[in-house]
Amino acid sequence: MSLVLYEVQDGVGVVTINRPEALNALNTPLLEELDKVIDEVDTDSVRCLIITGAGQKSFVAGADIGEMKDMNSREAMIFGARGNDTFEKIERLPIPVIAAVNGYALGGGCELSLACDFRICSDNAVFGQPETGLGITPGFGGTQRLMRVVGSGMAKQMIYTARNIKADEAYRIGLVNQVCTQEELLPTVKKLATQIAKNAPIAVRGSKQAINAADRLGVEYGKVVEEKCFGSCFETHDQQEGMGAFLEKRKEKTFTNS
Numbered sequence: 001m002s003l004v005l006y007e008v009q010d011g012v013g014v015v016t017i018n019r020p021e022a023l024n025a026l027n028t029p030l031l032e033e034l035d036k037v038i039d040e041v042d043t044d045s046v047r048c049l050i051i052t053g054a055g056q057k058s059f060v061a062g063a064d065i066g067e068m069k070d071m072n073s074r075e076a077m078i079f080g081a082r083g084n085d086t087f088e089k090i091e092r093l094p095i096p097v098i099a100a101v102n103g104y105a106l107g108g109g110c111e112l113s114l115a116c117d118f119r120i121c122s123d124n125a126v127f128g129q130p131e132t133g134l135g136i137t138p139g140f141g142g143t144q145r146l147m148r149v150v151g152s153g154m155a156k157q158m159i160y161t162a163r164n165i166k167a168d169e170a171y172r173i174g175l176v177n178q179v180c181t182q183e184e185l186l187p188t189v190k191k192l193a194t195q196i197a198k199n200a201p202i203a204v205r206g207s208k209q210a211i212n213a214a215d216r217l218g219v220e221y222g223k224v225v226e227e228k229c230f231g232s233c234f235e236t237h238d239q240q241e242g243m244g245a246f247l248e249k250r251k252e253k254t255f256t257n258s
């Protein structure tokens with residue numbers, strides 16, 4: 001049985017972390033499969049990606065503690081780099097990625113959700129960075145991405161205290177954009193993804209590129225990227241189609257990613 005499942009429907013890809021017996025904890029074979037699946041996403045035909053966890057209880061309950069327990073320093077650095085490289089790949093995908101958080105998102109699970117563009121969760125979700133209670137720092141990007149989403153004060157509080165927070169608190173601090181019932185989670189996220197998939201891919205991707213550029217390298221650089229992306233939308237089929245439809249008062253639009 002695959003540790004990571006992948007399916008595509010109507011231009012929306014769904015990646016499911018599939019190790020429910022261990023609450024989808026990330027071990028090396030799972031991280032290797034996830035990396036391969038991300039490489040296989042055809043970003044020409046897939047317009048939005050969803051990442052979720054198998055089962056009713058957990059998105060991802062963190063990196064595998066059993067595997068990490070007896071690692072030496074060098075092995076742990078390699079393990080951290082493996083997770084970081086794959087999560088970086090997710091963040092750098094040209095298409096939007098939504099985390100559908102269906103339960104525990106702890107440690108590496110919270111970090112996986114942070115590598116996505118935004119997070120929607122079910123009302124049983126629990127977020128946290130429990131690492132300091134295990135004697136380690138967050139290792140898959142938690143010290144870098146959490147503060148960009150919730151601010152450095154809140155990120156430091158969560159990491160230093162290792163305290164888990166429930167869905168309503170995650171919503172209050174801006175870690176998730178929306179909280180749904182468990183039954184509504186995937187339909188809600190799929191509806192959002194379909195809405196994104198209907199817009200001009202060149203414009204959605206350019207927006208992601210410019211926002212991420214500013215996030216990583218600052219507003220001055222981000223503005224340069226925005227100007228380049230804005231300019232490169234013009235003279236495309238999709239720009240002519242989008243603006244043409246508005247001027248012709250036409251509701252139906254066909255964006256071809258060209």
Ligand code: CAA
Binds near residue numbers: 104131
């Ligand atoms: N690693 C390995 N196995 C895990 C795991 C993890 N992170 N989380 C859960 N599991 C396993 C449990 O060992 C258990 O396996 P067995 O049935 O074989 O004993 C199974 O999943 C079910 O878990 P529980 O019986 O513990 O379920 P619960 O409902 O009582 O508790 C929980 C759920 C609160 C999430 C609890 O499992 C828990 O605290 N898990 C660890 C969470 C954690 O600390 N994550 C951070 C890991 S460190 C990290 O991620 C570092 C990094 O940044 C890269």
